[in-house]
Amino acid sequence: MAKFLLRKILILLITFIGISFxxxxxxxxxxxxxxxxxxxxxxxSYEAKQKLIKLYGLDKPLHIRYLEWFKRxxxxxxxxxxxxxxxxxxxxxxxxxxxxxxxxxSLGLIFFGGCLLGILCAMYQNKxxxxxxxxxxxxxxxxxxxxxxxxxxxxxxxKLRILPISGLRSINFDYLPLHQQIIDIIKHLILPVIIxxxxxLAGLTRYIRGSMIExxxxxxxxxxxxxxxxxxxxxxxxxxxxxxxxxxxxLGLSLPDIIGGSFIFETIFAYPGMGRLGYEAIMSxxxxxxxxxxxxxxxxxxxxxxVADILYTYVDPRVRYK
Amino acid sequence: MNIKKLNNSLILGCSMxxxxxxxxxxxxxxxxxxxxxxxxxxxxxxPSFKHLFGTDELGRDVFSRMxxxxxxxxxxxxxxxxxATVIGTILGLISGYYGGWxxxxxxxxxxxILCFPTFFLILLVIAFLKPSIYNIMVVIGLTSWPSLTRxxxxxxxxxxxxxxxxxxxxxxxxxxxxxxxxxLPNVLVPVVVTFSLGVGSAILTESGLSFLGLxxxxxxxxxxxxxxxxxxxIHIAWWLSLFPGxxxxxxxxxxxxxxxxxxxxxxxxxxx
Amino acid sequence: MKNDTEKLLLKIESxxxxxxxxxxxxxxxxxxxxxxxxxxxxxxxxVGESGSGKTTLAxxxxxxxxxxxxxxxxxxxxxxxxxxxxxxxxxxxxVETEKILNIQHIRGYHISMIFQDPFNAxxxxxxxxxxxxxxxxxxxxxxxKKELYDKTLDxxxxxxxxxxxxxxxxxxxQLSGGQLQRVCxxxxxxxxxxxxxxxEPTTALDAxxxxxxxxxxxxxxxxxxxxxxxxxxxxxxxxxYVDFVYVLYAGEIVEYGLAKQIFYNPLHPYTxxxxxxxxxxxxxxxxxxxxxxxxxxxxxxxxxxxxxxxVNRCEKKFSRCETKPHINFVNGQYVKCxxxxx
Numbered sequence: 001m002a003k004f005l006l007r008k009i010l011i012l013l014i015t016f017i018g019i020s021f022x023x024x025x026x027x028x029x030x031x032x033x034x035x036x037x038x039x040x041x042x043x044x045s046y047e048a049k050q051k052l053i054k055l056y057g058l059d060k061p062l063h064i065r066y067l068e069w070f071k072r073x074x075x076x077x078x079x080x081x082x083x084x085x086x087x088x089x090x091x092x093x094x095x096x097x098x099x100x101x102x103x104x105x106s107l108g109l110i111f112f113g114g115c116l117l118g119i120l121c122a123m124y125q126n127k128x129x130x131x132x133x134x135x136x137x138x139x140x141x142x143x144x145x146x147x148x149x150x151x152x153x154x155x156x157x158x159k160l161r162i163l164p165i166s167g168l169r170s171i172n173f174d175y176l177p178l179h180q181q182i183i184d185i186i187k188h189l190i191l192p193v194i195i196x197x198x199x200x201l202a203g204l205t206r207y208i209r210g211s212m213i214e215x216x217x218x219x220x221x222x223x224x225x226x227x228x229x230x231x232x233x234x235x236x237x238x239x240x241x242x243x244x245x246x247x248x249x250x251l252g253l254s255l256p257d258i259i260g261g262s263f264i265f266e267t268i269f270a271y272p273g274m275g276r277l278g279y280e281a282i283m284s285x286x287x288x289x290x291x292x293x294x295x296x297x298x299x300x301x302x303x304x305x306x307v308a309d310i311l312y313t314y315v316d317p318r319v320r321y322k
Numbered sequence: 323m324n325i326k327k328l329n330n331s332l333i334l335g336c337s338m339x340x341x342x343x344x345x346x347x348x349x350x351x352x353x354x355x356x357x358x359x360x361x362x363x364x365x366x367x368x369p370s371f372k373h374l375f376g377t378d379e380l381g382r383d384v385f386s387r388m389x390x391x392x393x394x395x396x397x398x399x400x401x402x403x404x405x406a407t408v409i410g411t412i413l414g415l416i417s418g419y420y421g422g423w424x425x426x427x428x429x430x431x432x433x434x435i436l437c438f439p440t441f442f443l444i445l446l447v448i449a450f451l452k453p454s455i456y457n458i459m460v461v462i463g464l465t466s467w468p469s470l471t472r473x474x475x476x477x478x479x480x481x482x483x484x485x486x487x488x489x490x491x492x493x494x495x496x497x498x499x500x501x502x503x504x505x506l507p508n509v510l511v512p513v514v515v516t517f518s519l520g521v522g523s524a525i526l527t528e529s530g531l532s533f534l535g536l537x538x539x540x541x542x543x544x545x546x547x548x549x550x551x552x553x554x555x556i557h558i559a560w561w562l563s564l565f566p567g568x569x570x571x572x573x574x575x576x577x578x579x580x581x582x583x584x585x586x587x588x589x590x591x592x593x594x
Numbered sequence: 595m596k597n598d599t600e601k602l603l604l605k606i607e608s609x610x611x612x613x614x615x616x617x618x619x620x621x622x623x624x625x626x627x628x629x630x631x632x633x634x635x636x637x638x639x640x641v642g643e644s645g646s647g648k649t650t651l652a653x654x655x656x657x658x659x660x661x662x663x664x665x666x667x668x669x670x671x672x673x674x675x676x677x678x679x680x681x682x683x684x685x686x687x688x689v690e691t692e693k694i695l696n697i698q699h700i701r702g703y704h705i706s707m708i709f710q711d712p713f714n715a716x717x718x719x720x721x722x723x724x725x726x727x728x729x730x731x732x733x734x735x736x737x738x739k740k741e742l743y744d745k746t747l748d749x750x751x752x753x754x755x756x757x758x759x760x761x762x763x764x765x766x767x768q769l770s771g772g773q774l775q776r777v778c779x780x781x782x783x784x785x786x787x788x789x790x791x792x793x794e795p796t797t798a799l800d801a802x803x804x805x806x807x808x809x810x811x812x813x814x815x816x817x818x819x820x821x822x823x824x825x826x827x828x829x830x831x832x833x834x835y836v837d838f839v840y841v842l843y844a845g846e847i848v849e850y851g852l853a854k855q856i857f858y859n860p861l862h863p864y865t866x867x868x869x870x871x872x873x874x875x876x877x878x879x880x881x882x883x884x885x886x887x888x889x890x891x892x893x894x895x896x897x898x899x900x901x902x903x904x905v906n907r908c909e910k911k912f913s914r915c916e917t918k919p920h921i922n923f924v925n926g927q928y929v930k931c932x933x934x935x936x
Contacts, residue, residue: 146530147568150549219715223715253436253437256438263445302437318718
């Protein structure tokens with residue numbers, strides 16, 4: 001087990017260095033330089049510009065800059081944002097909780113919704129319910145999620161006026177009593193969570209349906225039946241435990257999609273999370289902020305995968321003892 | 323080929339694609355207006371007989387712009403996935419056939435790309451490379467090969483031990499010839515299926531980028547950038563959100579149906 | 595319990611089982627007109643080659659065939675010896691709600707089953723102890739955790755598994771085939787059922803384990819006062835382990851009677867050929883005979899319902915064999931063949 005963990009952590013480190021280096025490379029070999037951006041503001045004199053270049057080490061060769069960046073990264077010092085001189089880490093930490101909340105909620109929705117729908121389909125295989133859910137799932141696969149977001153905003157926000165369409169809180173949030181504050185946040189979260197979970201939900205439902213049908217044909221199901229198990233126990237205990245094993249890995253692999261999606265959804269819903277911060281940083285070429293966000297994103301996805309790996313060994317006894 | 327043997331998904335997907343191709347090739351004849359022509363007096367008109375899908379914030383005919391945008395989407399989808407397919411198949415063949423450290427290296431890279439939010443990477447690269455239709459194709463192509471590589475590798479591992487490969491080796495064929503003449507045709511079916519499904523998701527990525535203002539740049543029409551206007555005018559012009567999104571949806575459904583149909587058509591189990 | 599040996603436990607009456615074939619879009623009768631009587635504390639065997647429908651027969655008793663494609667007709671009447679079930683109960687009863695409630699009650703409690711392949715019969719991700727406990731818990735939900743655990747360990751001792759505490763926590767992939775089949779036997783014995791059905795319990799195991807497992811099984815069945823239905827293709831087993839034998843061929847019972855009688859004096863040409871195919875000392879150095887031709891096509895209704903089922907492979911056939919024979923009683927055994935028609 002210890003050897004297994006060590007191996008995993010080593011791979012994690014290599015992957016992390018790979019990702020951060022690629023990001024660094026992309027930012028630095030691209031034609032648009034931050035000092036060029038500064039040229040637009042005439043207020044900055046030549047000297048001031050040179051000072052900035054020195055400050056951020058923009059005149060040094062690439063690999064040295066990466067090493068320096070990495071050295072500072074170890075102490076969680078990502079530098080300061082070009083835009084407002086605030087420390088990058090502070091800016092990110094401010095936005096991180098909202099993003100984590102959104103992503104964990106949609107991951108939860110994917111997991112529970114996917115399991116429920118997938119099992120329902122498998123139990124009513126080729127009946128109306130199965131065909132209906134499978135059809136919706138197929139459409140959900142092909143649906144542009146940002147379009148769905150716009151349509152939902154149109155329907156629930158503008159036509160029906162039952163859900164807010166932007167931000168995480170209403171303007172009068174601070175003046176509301178506690179329980180209404182909670183309701184307010186929940187209302188703001190409904191659309192972003194459902195929409196960012198939509199793609200993953202479709203994928204997982206489809207997977208669980210197939211896997212469940214496969215498991216239900218195995219011999220051990222017949223043996224369990226011969227013991228007098230009810231149909232529900234067969235499905236939810238015996239078969240589901242076997243179906244669950246790869247689901248953990250699948251969820252881990254869908255993490256990048258969810259986090260990647262949050263760059264779009266947070267922008268659409270004006271959601272105060274890291275995704276929107278990243279989008280704004282890219283648009284304004286705020287190098288330190290971009291680096292910071294991509295590193296945090298990488299750490300989040302890698303950690304998610306790591307947790308999935310650990311959970312995998314936990315749910316599958318065959319791996320645990322090897 | 324007997325048309326009765328084709329399944330419904332395949333037929334439906336193909337018909338939808340033929341329909342789209344007609345729009346893309348005959349755009350000049352189908353579009354009632356010039357897609358670039360602005361008419362500020364006619365801005366934000368709701369759908370009518372004159373303007374089938376209404377007009378946008380600059381008074382351009384949305385239907386005409388959408389007809390031209392079909393070209394962009396199909397082109398981006400096909401070319402980017404073409405790039406991904408070539409890279410993915412070749413690396414998968416090499417990785418599966420040769421094994422050893424080459425395999426480890428390729429699979430490591432695959433793992434790295436698969437566990438990183440590629441959309442963010444694409445966003446990053448496009449933002450720095452200047453958004454243009456060519457950059458988009460290349461970047462989507464360069465980031466979406468890993469899952470195919472995994473797939474092809476697994477197939478190759480299965481085929482590698484077959485008798486006929488062994489006899490080809492004994493007959494003295496070079497490994498290159500074995501790979502491309504004997505193994506490649508056997509992995510072609512999953513590759514074609516993945517290609518078709520991949521085009522759908524590439525079109526989704528492209529329109530997502532255009533939607534964020536990082537894809538096809540206005541005034542060049544794209545379904546994604548018409549949607550952006552839809553978002554800005556969501557309170558007053560619903561047609562700007564509805565129609566371009568529906569077009570993206572239609573196209574992606576078409577490619578997914580085709581992929582699914584091909585998968586069913588070639589799988590011996592479900593064919594019965 | 596041992597005194598009333600002539601008490602009827604299970605009566606299978608003109609049972610027909612048909613499966614739906616998707617490819618041919620028709621039903622085919624995998625079992626036809628099966629009649630079997632099982633008395634208390636008796637061991638019977640159902641012998642037949644692969645494809646004869648013996649596994650389907652075993653599954654039918656507990657309704658384990660794929661319910662989406664299976665049709666049953668006839669009766670399977672179970673007369674419970676335990677006090678809880680009120681007298682007799684028809685497993686194939688058409689009253690739908692009643693059926694679901696009772697079959698789950700019967701499975702594992704009154705009638706339990708041991709499967710062919712112990713490697714696939716156990717859930718791969720649940721530890722074996724828990725899988726034995728489950729069958730006790732389902733039928734006696736009031737027991738505490740401790741009681742369940744103790745009962746499970748007792749069962750493991752009964753089936754002679756070494757170190758029951760350690761085995762309890764093991765997963766199926768960590769045990770050998772013999773150990774797994776012992777776990778399955780302990781599941782079958784757990785609730786002291788009236789009937790145990792063993793579907794080729796040794797086929798998937800090493801030949802050396804065969805006698806060990808069968809000895810253990812028959813010994814335990816005798817000790818517990820249960821009845822055994824042993825399904826097997828190995829006609830040699832019947833002499834040692836069972837009292838009564840049914841010979842199944844292509845979905846029909848062609849001969850039945852006391853085990854010793856059938857073994858030493860087979861009447862039906864099929865049984866005779868089956869016995870002559872097995873090696874023994876007297877045939878040393880000689881080539882073993884085989885039965886010519888193949889099992890009949892079950893889709894051919896004219897053949898299946900109109901002729902003697904063995905006619906295409908029989909060496910002793912004559913003109914009458916093109917019609918359906920009746921069951922004849924000859925020297926204390928029953929045989930479905932025109933050779934013995936009076």
